[in-house]
Amino acid sequence: xxxxxxxxxxxxxxxxxxSHAGAGRTSKPxxxxxxxxxxxxxxxxxxxxxAPHAFPLHFSPLRLRxxxxxxxxxxxxxxxxxxxxDPYAIWLSEIMLQQTRVTTVMDRxxxxxxxxxxxxxxxxxxxxxxxALWSGLGYYRRARMLHRGAQFVERxxxxxxxTTAARLRMLPGVGDYTAAAIASIAFGQSVAVLDGNVERxxxxxxxxxxxxxxxxxAQLLQxxxxxxxxxxxxxxxxxxxxxxxxAMMELGxxxxxxxxxxxxxCPVWEMCKTRGEHPTAPRAAMQSRTVAHLLALRKRGxxxxxxxxxxxxxxxxxxxxxxxxxxxxxxxxxxxxxxRLRHAITNTNYYVQVFSEGVKLGGHSPASLLARVLATPGxxxxxxxxxxxxxxxxxxxxxxxxxxxLMSVPKVAIQPPA
Ligand code: SF4
Numbered sequence: 403x404x405x406x407x408x409x410x411x412x413x414x415x416x417x418x419x420x421s422h423a424g425a426g427r428t429s430k431p432x433x434x435x436x437x438x439x440x441x442x443x444x445x446x447x448x449x450x451x452x453a454p455h456a457f458p459l460h461f462s463p464l465r466l467r468x469x470x471x472x473x474x475x476x477x478x479x480x481x482x483x484x485x486x487x488d489p490y491a492i493w494l495s496e497i498m499l500q501q502t503r504v505t506t507v508m509d510r511x512x513x514x515x516x517x518x519x520x521x522x523x524x525x526x527x528x529x530x531x532x533x534a535l536w537s538g539l540g541y542y543r544r545a546r547m548l549h550r551g552a553q554f555v556e557r558x559x560x561x562x563x564x565t566t567a568a569r570l571r572m573l574p575g576v577g578d579y580t581a582a583a584i585a586s587i588a589f590g591q592s593v594a595v596l597d598g599n600v601e602r603x604x605x606x607x608x609x610x611x612x613x614x615x616x617x618x619x620a621q622l623l624q625x626x627x628x629x630x631x632x633x634x635x636x637x638x639x640x641x642x643x644x645x646x647x648x649a650m651m652e653l654g655x656x657x658x659x660x661x662x663x664x665x666x667x668c669p670v671w672e673m674c675k676t677r678g679e680h681p682t683a684p685r686a687a688m689q690s691r692t693v694a695h696l697l698a699l700r701k702r703g704x705x706x707x708x709x710x711x712x713x714x715x716x717x718x719x720x721x722x723x724x725x726x727x728x729x730x731x732x733x734x735x736x737x738x739x740x741x742r743l744r745h746a747i748t749n750t751n752y753y754v755q756v757f758s759e760g761v762k763l764g765g766h767s768p769a770s771l772l773a774r775v776l777a778t779p780g781x782x783x784x785x786x787x788x789x790x791x792x793x794x795x796x797x798x799x800x801x802x803x804x805x806x807x808l809m810s811v812p813k814v815a816i817q818p819p820a
Pocket of ligand 1: 657
């Protein structure tokens with residue numbers, strides 16, 4: 403599964419993927435003070451910055467669109483958000499897919515929509531409930547921004563998402579990419595998206611090496627815009643801009659892979675100037691860090707409870723999220739963990755060791771670990787294992803509890819589009 407980079411990522415570091423939804427419009431406007439109602443603009447984008455020296459296209463945009471569309475129609479993956487008509491559902495999928503693998507997003511997307519089916523439901527929810535449903539997706543600032551975005555839409559737009567990229571850009575947590583994706587997929591606006599997948603496809607099509615600069619990005623965005631079909635007048639019936647953007651992203655996710663692209667299967671092979679891997683900029687080296695956490699369990703009748711600790715709100719990483727109480731490494735020296743796992747956050751691999759309370763190992767009583775934890779300041783609580791799903795757990799905590807069979811792993815069936 404490929405990853406998608408996105409400049410809008412709320413927390414540092416990136417991993418991503420995507421693929422996509424359909425088009426349409428649904429949500430009901432409530433008459434409220436706010437910006438005037440918008441019409442689908444019949445033409446061009448409001449977000450593509452002018453690039454002084456655009457990459458010249460050496461092929462016909464119409465030909466590329468036709469061949470890409472034929473391939474996409476036949477090969478697009480069936481995903482929970484594919485074919486979504488509700489702009490809110492499309493917005494949600496776009497935010498979830500930033501920096502996150504498709505397989506990770508699938509179950510969380512379905513569960514999130516089930517719990518918060520409308521913008522209003524999300525706007526009035528407690529932040530903790532939103533974070534709990536985001537657990538496992540990482541980059542939790544996205545969840546906070548989405549929550550604030552729903553409140554903003556309720557307050558400023560009468561509960562209805564604006565229909566142009568320029569106005570969508572006003573929402574908290576919505577950058578150029580997300581605004582373009584929602585405007586094209588939900589509302590049929592002819593505005594190009596440029597995520598990591600599209601960027602890679604374009605660089606290879608145009609025979610360019612990767613360069614990390616805003617001017618090259620602007621050139622790529624301009625090239626992407628030149629490939630766009632015109633805005634759809636009735637995106638509920640036909641949405642060429644939305645389909646084209648999704649097809650470009652799907653091509654990058656399925657065939658034009660970062661390593662070993664599947665060029666012989668590519669629908670635009672004859673237009674491509676690279677036909678393989680392109681030169682890329684050096685990547686940041688991964689760091690390694692070892693951390694330790696305490697798994698403390700207790701019984702209350704038939705209920706098993708686990709001790710969780712809330713990270714400080716001013717923590718640089720994952721503020722306010724719940725985790726197993728951290729332990730200093732010197733406190734676990736000579737002890738054997740009950741579980742080891744690796745968890746990557748941005749450019750750091752965390753090698754996590756989990757120590758259990760109540761298991762005697764090596765002549766030490768781990769009970770002293772609990773006493774040590776309880777003797778230090780911190781916001782802690784015992785939570786029934788059956789309620790762990792309602793907690794705003796960090797990703798590694800969720801992973802740990804699932805591996806120890808203290809928390810279930812959701813299973814979601816992928817439905818084909820309606
Ligand atoms: S031919 Fe290969 S490198 Fe070129 S766009 Fe297709 S998959 Fe990517």
